Amino acid sequence: MSDAAQSTAAEVRAAAEAVKTALDRHLAAVERRSGEDDPAVYEAFNQLAAAAEVYDELLYDRYDEVTPFEIPGAEDALPPYAGPEEPNALSVLIRRDYAVAEPQRLLAHAQRIEAAEGEDGAPASGTVHGALGLLFGEFEPDEIASRHKEFGLEEGDSTLWVTAADEPAEPGEWLEAPFEQVDPQQVVCRFDVSAVFDEEIDDVDDDDEDTDELEDELGSDLDEDEDLEPLDADRR
Numbered sequence: 001m002s003d004a005a006q007s008t009a010a011e012v013r014a015a016a017e018a019v020k021t022a023l024d025r026h027l028a029a030v031e032r033r034s035g036e037d038d039p040a041v042y043e044a045f046n047q048l049a050a051a052a053e054v055y056d057e058l059l060y061d062r063y064d065e066v067t068p069f070e071i072p073g074a075e076d077a078l079p080p081y082a083g084p085e086e087p088n089a090l091s092v093l094i095r096r097d098y099a100v101a102e103p104q105r106l107l108a109h110a111q112r113i114e115a116a117e118g119e120d121g122a123p124a125s126g127t128v129h130g131a132l133g134l135l136f137g138e139f140e141p142d143e144i145a146s147r148h149k150e151f152g153l154e155e156g157d158s159t160l161w162v163t164a165a166d167e168p169a170e171p172g173e174w175l176e177a178p179f180e181q182v183d184p185q186q187v188v189c190r191f192d193v194s195a196v197f198d199e200e201i202d203d204v205d206d207d208d209e210d211t212d213e214l215e216d217e218l219g220s221d222l223d224e225d226e227d228l229e230p231l232d233a234d235r236r
Contacts, residue, residue, distance in 0.1 A: 007062040015055040022051040037162075037189045043080050082185035087164035093182065096145060097156030103128055105152030110134040157194040164188050 029044035056067050110131030114123055124130035148155055163186045
């Protein structure tokens with residue numbers, strides 16, 4: 001960025017004040033929260049993330065410095081909620097990814113389903129895609145999620161979005177393209193599950209283990225020092 005467009009000290013100060021205000025609003029929303037999915041807390045979080053990002057950019061531009069903290073998910077956060085204050089309808093959108101880890105186990109379950117139904121004709125259980133059709137036709141998605149290993153599947157990432165609306169959709173209105181008209185500003189809350197989060201926790205645990213090992217080593221050294229005879233204060 002050129003000197004002519006460089007941020008001013010006043011702009012940096014104003015951005016810092018905005019962060020302080022956003023922090024107060026976030027704390028107040030948390031203190032007044034009505035439950036785990038309170039939209040006011042979610043909105044305050046997004047506002048805090050946006051304010052912190054602006055301050056960080058201006059601070060770096062003006063002083064070539066950065067903040068020592070980072071708000072998780074600030075870059076990928078949904079836009080502020082702009083839906084109805086009192087929704088009369090909602091939609092729940094769920095995506096769950098699986099890997100077919102054990103095809104033979106999946107095929108065996110599909111064959112049992114087919115045998116129990118006693119359908120005539122070419123068996124659908126002879127192919128993986130046919131077996132998946134049988135499996136998801138027989139069991140609810142939540143049951144498959146809880147028993148995925150039994151069916152030869154391996155969990156991947158998943159996400160759940162709750163969107164708000166003024167009125168329920170007309171029957172059959174969106175069935176042709178059920179996932180194409182999702183407005184991020186209508187999302188009340190979302191929940192993500194990913195192995196990435198587990199890896200981050202593992203990294204923190206590894207750091208803690210390293211710290212514990214270092215403390216153990218230092219502790220053993222200190223214990224050895226405690227066995228030494230103290231020096232005579234009168235000795236010269």
